[in-house]
Amino acid sequence: xxxxxxxxxxxxxxxxxxxxxxxxxxxxxxxxxxxxxxxxxxxxxxxxxxxxxxxxxxxxxxxxxxxxxxxxxxxxxxxxxxxxxxxxxxxxxxxxxxxxxxxxxxxxxxxxxxxxxxxxxxxxxxxxxxxxxxxxxxxxxxxxxxxxxxxxxxxxxxxxxxxxxxxxxxxxxxxxxxxxxxxxxxxxxxxxxxxxxxxxxxxxxxxxxxxxxxxxxxxxxxxxxxxxxxxxxxxxxxxxxxxxxxxxxxxxxxxxxxxxxxxxxxxxxxxxxx
Amino acid sequence: xxxxxxxxxxxxxxxxxxxxxxxxxxxxxxxxxxxxxxxxxxxxxxxxxxxxxxxxxxxxxxxxxxxxxxxxxxxxxxxxxxxxxxxxxxxxxxxxxxxxxxxxxxxxxxxxxxxxxxxxxxxxxxxxxxxxxxxxxxxxxxxxxxxxxxxxxxxxxxxxxxxxxxxxxxxxxxxxxxxxxxxxxxxxxxxxxxxxxxxxxxxxxxxxxxxxxxxxxxxxxxxxxxxxxxxxxxxxxxxxxxxxxxxxxxxxxxxxxxx
Numbered sequence: 001x002x003x004x005x006x007x008x009x010x011x012x013x014x015x016x017x018x019x020x021x022x023x024x025x026x027x028x029x030x031x032x033x034x035x036x037x038x039x040x041x042x043x044x045x046x047x048x049x050x051x052x053x054x055x056x057x058x059x060x061x062x063x064x065x066x067x068x069x070x071x072x073x074x075x076x077x078x079x080x081x082x083x084x085x086x087x088x089x090x091x092x093x094x095x096x097x098x099x100x101x102x103x104x105x106x107x108x109x110x111x112x113x114x115x116x117x118x119x120x121x122x123x124x125x126x127x128x129x130x131x132x133x134x135x136x137x138x139x140x141x142x143x144x145x146x147x148x149x150x151x152x153x154x155x156x157x158x159x160x161x162x163x164x165x166x167x168x169x170x171x172x173x174x175x176x177x178x179x180x181x182x183x184x185x186x187x188x189x190x191x192x193x194x195x196x197x198x199x200x201x202x203x204x205x206x207x208x209x210x211x212x213x214x215x216x217x218x219x220x221x222x223x224x225x226x227x228x229x230x231x232x233x234x235x236x237x238x239x240x241x242x243x244x245x246x247x248x249x250x251x252x253x254x255x256x257x258x259x260x261x262x263x264x265x266x267x268x269x270x271x272x273x274x
Numbered sequence: 275x276x277x278x279x280x281x282x283x284x285x286x287x288x289x290x291x292x293x294x295x296x297x298x299x300x301x302x303x304x305x306x307x308x309x310x311x312x313x314x315x316x317x318x319x320x321x322x323x324x325x326x327x328x329x330x331x332x333x334x335x336x337x338x339x340x341x342x343x344x345x346x347x348x349x350x351x352x353x354x355x356x357x358x359x360x361x362x363x364x365x366x367x368x369x370x371x372x373x374x375x376x377x378x379x380x381x382x383x384x385x386x387x388x389x390x391x392x393x394x395x396x397x398x399x400x401x402x403x404x405x406x407x408x409x410x411x412x413x414x415x416x417x418x419x420x421x422x423x424x425x426x427x428x429x430x431x432x433x434x435x436x437x438x439x440x441x442x443x444x445x446x447x448x449x450x451x452x453x454x455x456x457x458x459x460x461x462x463x464x465x466x467x468x469x470x471x472x473x474x475x476x477x478x479x480x481x482x483x484x485x486x487x488x489x490x491x492x493x494x495x496x497x498x499x500x501x502x503x504x505x506x507x508x509x510x511x512x513x514x515x516x517x518x519x520x521x522x523x524x525x526x527x528x529x530x531x532x533x
Contacts (some may be wrong), residue, residue, distance in 0.1 A: 239496050
């Protein structure tokens with residue numbers, strides 16, 4: 001990649017606010033992803049990280065705020081432009097989201113079939129090249145149901161990168177895998193970034209994996225960005241909530257007896273505090 | 275009151291969704307190639323195989339049975355007037371205008387409408403629909419349009435087949451019971467049946483095809499809550515599709531026979 005004089009971020013999120021019904025989920029998220037970096041979005045369950053990812057993917061429409069991918073506002077551009085933009089991004093979903101009616105090879109080839117006019121032989125070769133990258137060579141004909149958890153994640157990665165995207169999104173790439181396989185997936189993400197100069201956004205709650213692969217970490221908590229910085233900056237951050245998260249300490253909830261009683265009797269009026 | 279209001283609002287929303295999906299699916303079919311996202315003929319073919327060809331055995335069995343049943347009942351009720359020989363007219367009209375499209379529609383709703391709802395529902399909870407969207411592949415173009423086109427071709431085709439088989443079934447019973455030869459029965463059928471009667475049935479079956487697919491898709495798309503949700507919506511889609519078919523059938527018959 002050539003060094004541009006001014007480095008434009010590949011992803012830019014500004015003041016993103018979103019609600020599910022009356023409940024506020026994201027409270028004004030602002031962040032940017034630089035070209036060629038691995039940004040890890042970290043946070044506990046319910047921190048809003050999956051919701052943020054869905055916004056980055058354009059699967060949800062925000063209440064307010066903007067999401068720019070490769071310089072385009074994904075909530076403003078036409079369906080056609082969005083479809084073309086999506087060919088420059090790849091997504092590996094948490095559960096793989098492989099199409100269960102198609103073989104592994106057909107799954108990986110699908111973006112090529114739908115978006116290019118290559119002949120089948122060429123597409124098969126391109127798909128098999130990506131399968132080599134993720135060490136799935138020779139598993140062409142298997143159906144997704146016949147794959148192990150680690151293989152599903154790797155197949156999903158292969159499908160995500162088959163179009164050589166500029167941005168790769170990974171949702172919990174190593175969750176639910178044994179430590180060895182999880183480490184393999186982490187190495188694979190690093191390899192993909194180094195070999196193909198992709199920008200990578202990883203959503204995870206696995207600390208070990210986050211520290212290993214991240215260039216920068218964004219810590220999300222209760223819909224807010226608690227901290228955004230390099231691994232060292234995050235480790236050194238004095239914020240107690242971050243330190244609790246890093247050291248796996250349980251947060252002590254402050255107990256207000258009156259509020260507690262109101263909750264028990266079902267009369268709690270406000271679910272949300274600022 | 276609150277519940278009733280909410281249920282009504284949901285019902286209206288579902289009909290709206292169905293209408294939108296129908297227009298989008300037709301739009302992709304006609305103009306998808308212009309946006310370089312054509313509806314694949316191979317996908318339509320796969321759906322057609324699934325909806326049509328694989329349903330042939332069961333449609334055949336039920337059509338023979340229905341034909342014979344109509345002949346039995348027809349002869350029985352006409353014998354009250356000593357007019358058994360008129361059974362051919364009754365059978366010919368009721369098979370082509372009513373029973374063939376209705377039975378075929380109900381069968382396909384049970385076989386394919388439910389399968390469609392289950393497939394889409396499973397795809398939704400596995401994030402496969404999301405995966406399509408983020409790949410830049412429109413799910414309506416990729417999943418709904420082929421199912422709609424496949425069913426729209428195969429359901430009327432199955433209905434024609436059911437017409438033939440049911441009339442054959444009736445003919446076999448009539449020839450044994452009334453001692454009428456099959457060729458005489460056929461000649462009588464040809465002179466009695468109008469193209470209009472067959473078209474009446476085929477028109478209905480095309481409508482049923484649209485209903486089955488839309489009900490299946492809307493229910494599949496509304497699945498929430500895992501495997502149990504898929505099961506619930508699949509059952510719901512069969513019940514809704516069959517109800518929609520029967521009600522539409524009555525309205526269609528009412529409008530067209532009175533004008």
